[in-house]
Amino acid sequence: MHQKFEFEYDLLEHMEQLSNEDQALLEAAKNATKTAYAPYSNFYVGAAARLSSGQIVIGSNQESASFPVGICAERTLLNSVGSQFPELSITTMAISYQPLGKDSVEPISPCGMCRQSLLDYENRYGAHIKIILSGMSGKVMVINSAANLLPFGFDGSILK
Numbered sequence: 001m002h003q004k005f006e007f008e009y010d011l012l013e014h015m016e017q018l019s020n021e022d023q024a025l026l027e028a029a030k031n032a033t034k035t036a037y038a039p040y041s042n043f044y045v046g047a048a049a050r051l052s053s054g055q056i057v058i059g060s061n062q063e064s065a066s067f068p069v070g071i072c073a074e075r076t077l078l079n080s081v082g083s084q085f086p087e088l089s090i091t092t093m094a095i096s097y098q099p100l101g102k103d104s105v106e107p108i109s110p111c112g113m114c115r116q117s118l119l120d121y122e123n124r125y126g127a128h129i130k131i132i133l134s135g136m137s138g139k140v141m142v143i144n145s146a147a148n149l150l151p152f153g154f155d156g157s158i159l160k
């Protein structure tokens with residue numbers, strides 16, 4: 001039987017079309033790019049999560065002289081939230097970036113490893129994570145669940 005997988009998302013022309021709460025989260029992600037350690041790629045990524053308590057937590061990419069040891073902003077943040085606030089779920093995550101000496105006017109979207117980690121976190125708390133993707137300016141993508149970014153993702157249920 002032929003099957004089809006599709007999902008819907010919102011593409012906003014400007015960040016001002018976000019709610020005040022989501023704009024504040026995106027601003028926190030943009031600011032978090034300043035905490036990135038990216039001397040090898042010069043690509044500074046910031047992520048910010050709003051927790052079920054309303055609190056905002058940030059993360060950024062942290063690179064290593066041994067390149068594969070470096071970690072993306074999204075997983076820095078997820079691991080930090082999982083360690084510091086294990087009892088709270090993430091309602092929304094915003095991601096932005098600033099490459100050294102280059103424009104940041106298009107959204108970037110999380111790498112495959114981070115998609116798995118986002119899905120793990122959704123499954124762990126049984127709650128969708130809304131994902132907001134944007135450069136420092138320009139259009140904004142809003143995706144209602146991390147699961148949409150990883151079709152047929154491994155959810156670990158077979159391990160139980």
Ligand code: THU
Binds near residue numbers: 043063072110
């Ligand atoms: N990076 C992130 O932190 N998040 C993404 O969504 C894409 C890539 C980082 C990894 C590396 O430090 C740099 O950006 C260049 O790939």
